[in-house]
Amino acid sequence: MGTIEKYMGSSVFRDRKALSFDYIPKRLPHRDEQLKKLVMAFRPVVSEGIPQNVFLYGNVGTGKTVTAKVFCNEFQEYAKKEGCGLEFVFVNCRKNTTYQAILLQIVRHFQPQYPDRGFSVAEMLNTLKRDLEKYKCNFIVVLDEVNILLSRNKTDIIYALTRFNEDSKDSIGKGFGCVSLILISQKSVYEMLDAASRSTLKHHMIEFKPYKAHELYDILSDRVKDAFFPGTVPSEIIELVSEIGAENNGDARFAIELLEQAGMQADFEGSEVLRPEYVRSAKAEAQSTVSETKLEELDEQKLAVLLACSRALKTKTSTITGEVEKIYQSVCEEYNLEKRGHTQFWKYISSLSNLGLIDAKKSAEGVHGSTTVIELREIPAVELIKKIDELLRKK
Ligand SMILES: Nc1ncnc2c1ncn2[C@@H]1O[C@H](COP(=O)(O)OP(=O)(O)OP(=O)(O)O)[C@@H](O)[C@H]1O
Ligand SMILES: [Mg+2]
Structure with missing residues (x-):
């Protein structure tokens, strides 16, 4: 052979695709409550044609995207049975970061060939309005990873979409033509929204807790x-x-x-x-x-402090900052780096600890007052020493 x-x-x-990130499972264990809240929030869309806006938030990998997908698929089925047209579109705001780019994805839901230039925002919004009329449907726009927009203060698209219905008030009550929003975000970035968008969202915040x-x-x-x-x-x-x-x-x-x-x-x-x-x-x-x-994202000074921690911890499980600071000084000499003062050294220790590379804990009060005990987290000392040496030589 x-x-x-x-x-x-x-x-x-048997089927490796079932493990891929875009696989949609048949059920979503432990997300019943979130699905129920979504259904409750969106009921008026089908029953009365009244648009709704909902904010989903929670940590990485807590099922926000998959829950929104399952909800939209099932809600569309339900709406169809009720004789109500419903369409939805998912736009990822990490991939589409501008107002124009997001709106283009939205418009292309109905017109896949819509050109990517030559039309103004107002024209695109008009096209969307006409398409909703033409297909006699309500529309759910899902803006996934919306925190990217919010942190860059680019909330105009959210504002425009929440206002969309006000500008076409005549369509409300007709049973079609309204745009609802599902915003998905890793952090609760609700505070970052402008006042107008915030007031339209305040009743519909759905949390996704870590599993x-x-x-x-x-x-x-x-x-x-x-x-x-x-x-x-x-x-x-x-x-x-x-x-x-x-x-x-x-x-x-x-x-x-x-x-x-x-x-x-x-x-x-x-x-x-x-x-x-x-x-x-x-x-x-x-x-x-x-x-x-x-590690690759650390600057020279933080690398030097981390190297000092690793050297101190080569043969033991914990050390104290005084010892690390002494080794740090000799590391600076060795690699020709400027020695930073005590206060700065402490800042480096605390940022390494925030990054989860070291553990820095205050020990109990002793004869010499309290001291901070340092331990390594994920990478063994020997490996760190090798890796940092390589990185410092490259810089
Ligand atoms: N309740 C669940 N039942 C079945 N699969 C789930 C459930 N929750 C999450 N998953 C699966 O876990 C993975 C991560 O879920 P998802 O992509 O929805 O997370 P997320 O909250 O959107 O994360 P991020 O903030 O990183 O975008 C996906 O493969 C998804 O299918
Ligand atoms: Mg997601």
Whole structure:
């Protein structure tokens, strides 16, 4: 048998697409309450043609996007049964960052060939109005990752869309022609909205809390059935992944990715089942990539302080800031860096701690007053020393 045939053989995956980020599962365990709130909020759209605006917020991987998708699909079905036309469009504000670009995606829902230049915002809004009339439907615009717009103070599109209905008041009550909004954001950036948009949203804020381990367990169990062959993922594995997911911000995306990585490892090892060590190594790998990107973003001074911490911690689990500061001074000499004073040194320590690269905790009051104890978080000291040395030499 040739090498290719030999390794193309069996796989634990039945359908790997079920693990991809845009897969829409049949059910959404533990998101009933959010779905119910969405239905309650949008009822008047179908029953009376009155537009609604809703704000979904929560941490990364808490199911905001997938819940909005499931809601829109099902709501469209429901509206159809009630004899009411309903269309929806998803626009990602990370990919489309300007008023014009967002509006273009919206208009293209009805006219996929709509040219990307040559029309003003007012003309595009008019086109949208005519299309809603033409297709006799109500419209839900979902602005995903809207925090990007808000943090750049680009709320004019939100304002325009919330005003859209006021400018076409005659359509309200007709049963079609109104535009509703679902805004999705990682943080509660409600405060960043202008007063007018805020007042239209204030009654419909829906929170997505980080998933707990047992909730992730239910989500993953469903997903395992879709993506893996029966018997390849033991329940202990689902438990382990759920616990790790819960510890990592209750992020379902991270948990699903771990499962996928562990499955790939099983295939690579020629194993018919997923094993705990595959999960652990997938976790270590995921975290070290995160930490490496964090390292690359540090300036020389912070790298020098982190190197000092790592040297102090090469052979022990914790050290104190006094010791780190002494080593920091010699690191500066070694790499020809300017030595910064005590206050600045403290700022570096606290920003490294905020980034999650070190743990800095005040110890109990001792003979010499209280002191701060430093420990390393994700990357072992030896690896950090090597990596930082490389980075500092490059700078
Ligand atoms: N309750 C759930 N049931 C099934 N799958 C879920 C559930 N919640 C999240 N997921 C899955 O977890 C992954 C992340 O969910 P989603 O993309 O909706 O998160 P998000 O809150 O939009 O995150 P971000 O803020 O990063 O955009 C997706 O693969 C999604 O299908
Ligand atoms: Mg999302």
